[in-house]
Each structure stands twice: as structure tokens, then as C-alpha cells.
Amino acid sequence: MSKATANLGLFKYENTDADNISTFNIDIALNENWDKIDVKTKEIDDKVVTTINGKTGNEITLSASDVGAGTIAQGKKADTALQDVQLGANGGVAKQDDLITLQNLVTSESANNSKQVPHLGTTTNSSDAYNITTTETILTNQKFTITFNANSITTPTLKINNGIAYAIKKANGNSAKLYASTYTLFWNGTSFIQLGEGGDYGTAIATDVRNTKTVGTENGVVSGTLDLSNLLSDNIRSGVIIGGIVGTVGLVASDNVIFTEGVTQASTKIPTRHSARFSTNLSGSIRIKYNVQSPNAVNYTGFSQVYKNESPIGTLHQTPSTNFTTFTQDFICNIGDYFEVYLWVGTDTQVNSEYLKICFNDIYTNVI
Known part of the structure; x- marks a missing residue:
């Protein structure tokens, strides 16, 4: 008997004498049994998992919103916690209770606004x-993002849902x-408090800064x-550096009078x-001009140089x-050179000089 x-409905032998002496049939006793097991296993694999948020199938991928998470980050955080607490270090298969725990955790995280940076939207305004x-x-002690619809003027304030207006500060x-x-x-x-704004400012204003x-x-x-368009080397005195620009302008002899001296006299030889x-x-x-005369009669002489x-560097003049006779002469000069007019008499007893003039382009020098 069997x-x-x-x-x-797998075939198996009865443990009787008749069965013990019967012929072993491999198809009935083994092969047909294996086929039944294989078919049943396929039926189990093809069974559909309970639908989650409209998604069905053996293997489905849940997004953050499928488990009630407001953001992907919250979903990842909840999933990590679920793996650690429910599944352990080695992982495992999530059960319905696990999904409920996950959804509760995500709901809790979503309700905790202090751990989020919500965007409030775009403002309206009347002036500031x-x-x-x-x-x-x-x-309190929460940050958020917000889009302002217009530039502020001086002292901006913000109302949330037409509440109290509070100052917006750096x-x-x-x-x-x-x-x-x-x-x-x-x-x-x-x-x-505005976040991400730079530090303190100095005292520079528009007139202190180049127009470029x-x-x-x-x-x-x-x-x-x-x-500073005129800040050029040929507008800067030689030896002076302004803003990295080295000046090249030196003294140029001209009729532009920089210094004038009155009458002087000499009576020594x-x-x-x-x-x-x-x-x-x-x-x-530089250009030096001066007038010289001998106050006495002809054939009495005075000298100047x-x-x-x-x-002595200038022409020796006899008077x-x-x-009064005017003498004019140009001279080459270097930084630190100094010039003077020397007078002395020849056969005369006195020589006079007047209106000494030092002339060059209008650049600052020292007169001592």
C-alpha cells in the first residue's frame, strides 16, 4: 500500500510487508515528488507582496515619501535607524512591524522642525x-530659507503670517x-539674523575707491x-612712487618764475x-636771471657769476x-645741488645786483 x-500530495510507501517486497518505482517514488515540490515553490515565489503606497511586487523600492518622510534625508536617517535597531548589524528581511516602526520614526522626525531648514516661500513688501x-x-533657535521679492532700503523687518514685525539684522x-x-x-x-553674510566693513566710501x-x-x-586716470609717470615728480607708478618728471628750465630776490650790493674785490x-x-x-650794474661812471667795472x-659754473659777466644789464643762463642740476650768484668789484668801488629770478616748470623745490 502507499x-x-x-x-x-507527495507519494510515500506504507511500512508493510507487501510494500517491502514490491518493486521500487523511481518515477512514482522520487521524480514525481520532486516535480510537485518545484511547482509549489514557484507558486510561493510568484505570490505578490502586500501593496505599499500603491507599489506592488516581489521586490519594490520605497522612496522617502512612501514611508511618510518629508525629505530623502529623513528617509535615509529613519532607514539607518531601522537597520540598527530592528535588523541588527547583519541585516535581514523587514517585516510589517518593521515598516510600522519605520513609518513612526519618520513621522517623528518630520514633526521636529528644529532639525530641518524649511523654505517659507517668497515675501511681499511695503518698503522695508x-x-x-x-x-x-x-x-526659536531655528533657521529657514526665504526669498525676498525686493531690495531693502534701510531697516528691514519681517512678519510671518501677518504676525509681529521683527528686525532683520546682520x-x-x-x-x-x-x-x-x-x-x-x-x-x-x-x-x-542673516546667516552667511560677511564680517565687519572698514571706513572706505565711494570717493576713496578707484572708479574702476x-x-x-x-x-x-x-x-x-x-x-586716477591722470596718475601717470610723466605727471609724477622724479623719485616719487604713487600707487606703484614711478614718477619721471624733473625740472625743466622755462620763464616760469619760482623765486625772486631784491637788490644786493658788493664792494669787495x-x-x-x-x-x-x-x-x-x-x-x-633751471633758468637763472638777474640784473647787474656799476653805479659809477664808465670804465669802472663790476663782475658777477x-x-x-x-x-663757478655760469658765464663770467663784466658790468x-x-x-642794469640782464643776464640769463640755463643750468643742469641734480638732486641736492644748490646755486648762488657771486658779486665782486674790479676798478669800481661797488657793484649792484637786483631781481634775481629762478625759473623752471612749476614743481616744488626748497629755497634756503
Whole structure:
């Protein structure tokens, strides 16, 4: 005799004498049994898993929203916690209870706004008074993002859902300067603090900055107005460096009078300085003019000559006339050179000089 198993109907022998002596049939006893097992296994594999949020199948991928998470980050955090607590270090197969635990954890995380940075939307405004309408609840010590619809002017404030207007400030306590853009703010319970804004500003204003540059100020970025287009080497005195530009301009002899001296007299036959000493602090050339006369009759003479660094360098002039004669001569000079007019008498008893003039282009020098 033989019998079948209760569930799959697999063939098996009765443990009787008749069966013991019967012929073993491999198809009935083995092969047909294996076929039944294989078919049943396939039926189990093909069974559909319970639908989750409209997704069905043996293997499905759940998104953050499928388990009630507001963001992917919250879903990942909940999934990590579920793996650690429910499945252990070695992982495993999630059960219905595991999914319920996961959904509860995500719901809890979603409700904790202090761990999120919600975006409130775009404001409306009247001048510096901004308002935002939102379903988000902002707690003390929470940050959020917000898009301002217009630039601020001086002291911006913000109302949430037409509540109390609170100041929007920088980290240093000054009023924020806002542009029509998106910002991250922090609500500290008394004011909204602008995050990510730079540090303190200096004292530079537009007139301190070149007109090709801009500068950050408490009122935002401003364009410079300082015009340095004439800051050229040929507009700067030789030896002077301004803004990295080395000056090349020296003294140039001209009729432009820089210094004038009145009448002087000499009555000695030894060449003696009878003028101011004129010192230069630039290189170049200068023009020296002066008038000389002998106050007595003809054939009485006086002499004059320009000295440089106490050595004669100019033309030696003889003055036989009672009328003033003008002498003019140009000289090359270097930084630190000094010039003087020397007078002395020949056969006369006195020689007079007047109206000594030092002339060159209008650049600063020292007269001593």
C-alpha cells in the first residue's frame, strides 16, 4: 500500500510487508515528488507582496515619501535607524512591524522642525516691511530659507503670517541689506539674523575707491568714484612712487618764475656770495636771471657769476655800465645741488645786483 502527504500530495510507501517486497518505482517514488515540490515553490515565489503606497511586487523600492518622510534625508536617517535597531548589524528581511516602526520614526522626525531648514516661500513688501505667508511653524533657535521679492532700503523687518514685525539684522547687530534673492535666516526669539553674510566693513566710501573698482559697505556694494586716470609717470615728480607708478618728471628750465630776490650790493674785490642759496630736490634744468650794474661812471667795472655747489659754473659777466644789464643762463642740476650768484668789484668801488629770478616748470623745490 502507499499513501500521499497531506499538503503537497507527495507519494510515500506504507511500512508493510507487501510494500517491502514490491518493486521500487523511481518515477512514482522520487521524480514525481520532486516535480510537485518545484511547482509549489514557484507558486510561493510568484505570490505578490502586500501593496505599499500603491507599489506592488516581489521586490519594490520605497522612496522617502512612501514611508511618510518629508525629505530623502529623513528617509535615509529613519532607514539607518531601522537597520540598527530592528535588523541588527547583519541585516535581514523587514517585516510589517518593521515598516510600522519605520513609518513612526519618520513621522517623528518630520514633526521636529528644529532639525530641518524649511523654505517659507517668497515675501511681499511695503518698503522695508516684508511679510511671508506660510504653513511652516518656525521655532526659536531655528533657521529657514526665504526669498525676498525686493531690495531693502534701510531697516528691514519681517512678519510671518501677518504676525509681529521683527528686525532683520546682520550678525554684528546692524540692519541687514537685502536684495531680491534667497537668504538663510535664524530666528533667535527677538530678531531674524542673516546667516552667511560677511564680517565687519572698514571706513572706505565711494570717493576713496578707484572708479574702476567696487567696495563692500554697510549699505551693500558701491562703485568707486576716485578718478586716477591722470596718475601717470610723466605727471609724477622724479623719485616719487604713487600707487606703484614711478614718477619721471624733473625740472625743466622755462620763464616760469619760482623765486625772486631784491637788490644786493658788493664792494669787495673777492668773489662773494650775494644772493640766496637755491637748493633743488629734483634733477633736470633751471633758468637763472638777474640784473647787474656799476653805479659809477664808465670804465669802472663790476663782475658777477653763478656758482653751483660753491664752484663757478655760469658765464663770467663784466658790468661796465651804470645801467642794469640782464643776464640769463640755463643750468643742469641734480638732486641736492644748490646755486648762488657771486658779486665782486674790479676798478669800481661797488657793484649792484637786483631781481634775481629762478625759473623752471612749476614743481616744488626748497629755497634756503
